[in-house]
Amino acid sequence: MTKTLAVLGSTGSIGVQALEVARLSGFEIEALTANSRTDIIEEQIREFNPRVAAVADEKAAADLKIRVADTSTKVLSGAEGVEECARCGADTVLNSIVGIAGLAPTLAAIENGSNIALANKETLVAGGKIVMDSAAEKGVAILPVDSEHSAIFQSLQGCHGKNQIKRLILTASGGPFFGKTREELSKVTLEQALKHPNWSMGAKITIDSATMMNKGLELIEAAWLFGMKAADIDILVHRQSIIHSLVEYVDNSVIAQLGVPDMRIPIQYALTYPDRFVSPVKQLDLAEAAMLTFEKPDYETFACINLCRKAFEQGGLFPAAVNAANEKANELFREGKIGFLDIPKAVEAAFDCVNAVSDYTLEQVFETDKTVREATERLFI
Ligand code: NDP
Ligand code: MG
Helix, strand or coil: CCCEEEEECCCCHHHHHHHHHHHHHCCEEEEEEECCCHHHHHHHHHHHCCCEEEECCHHHHHHHHHHCCCCCCEEEEHHHHHHHHHCCCCCEEEECCCCHHHHHHHHHHHHCCCEEEECCHHHHHHHHHHHHHHHHHHCCCEEECCHHHHHHHHHCCCCCCHHHEEEEEEEECCCCCCCCCHHHHCCCCHHHHCCCCCCCCCHHHHHHHHHCHHHHHHHHHHHHHHCCCHHHEEEEECCCCCEEEEEEECCCCEEEEECCCCCHHHHHHHHHCCCCCCCCCCCCCHHHHCCCCCECCCCCCCCHHHHHHHHHHHCCCHHHHHHHHHHHHHHHHHCCCCCCCHHHHHHHHHHHHCCCCCCCCHHHHHHHHHHHHHHHHHHCC
């Protein structure tokens, strides 16, 4: 039977690649969503003929309704419209929305019993416990799309119990500024930060890769997905992005997943798991790669990694706070309003905005997000 799929954030870098995978693997598309790029989603609606589509921006949604009035696709608007698409009942809901805006749709899809293919890492960083508890309660799978987490997930196939795992090793490309000093980082421009050496991605995650906040967010994401302590997750800089991550077992055997840096591999595995389908992705030629290198991260210069580790270890609302500070500071940097090193400064300042709590509600996560964004803005005005 044809599997049904909803792609939330279908107009973005991951969303477009997910639809390419869906086209080749023969998925039926139930729902598509965007924030405001109506030209792209219009084309996608015409090709995939989803039952429903949503655009978060109200004006853009009104525009899309007119554009696709001749199709059978129902067009919804606002954050509620996106959530309704998440509740469309597809076998799998792939969430590739950027930022905390993805959290409520992830929960809506879980509550409705769909499996989740998760690219939107901010969902697990800000609301990890709520998301994992809800998925366990509903018996739905959360399949990682993020390449490192897909690599770990693939390296864990055949593992007979968590007590056999010693540690997870997340690889990091190091981004465009690997090897630079803080002094040098204080002068980097937006244009330089947007030039990632190995991956072509959306603007927010490209900046997160330059600050290495991305690796900190991924550490928290891995801790939730695989039920690990932060202390048992290590980071290894591997400039070529060929080994996508590794699992070390108690017998010191290490299993890794390798491939060319192309997100269509982890996207496809999340959609076809446990099966593997033929893929158009380039074959890995290790002789051509010739050399794979490994180094320790410079935790002092790229302070965001350990700030995320600390936030996860402190627990409660601290991860939501560091995520919010980073989202706001990342946006201010892209708008040319703050410098590159103001991003880690904002992430560090987020710790002063929240109190320690042992348990938290979804409302508290959203409140924390709002408070910290406001505090981050005030930090630079
Ligand atoms: P993009 O910026 O390219 O795409 C983001 C998508 O989310 C777009 O469809 C955008 O719509 C939509 N969107 C933005 N804001 C909102 C909102 N407020 N409400 C609803 N939809 C919204 O991002 P990426 O595809 O690069 O990344 C998506 C997620 O996947 C991120 O969490 C990222 O960390 C993660 N990820 C990405 C990787 C990559 O290779 N790109 C790799 C691993 C993880 P519109 O186009 O209309 O603005
Ligand atoms: Mg990644």
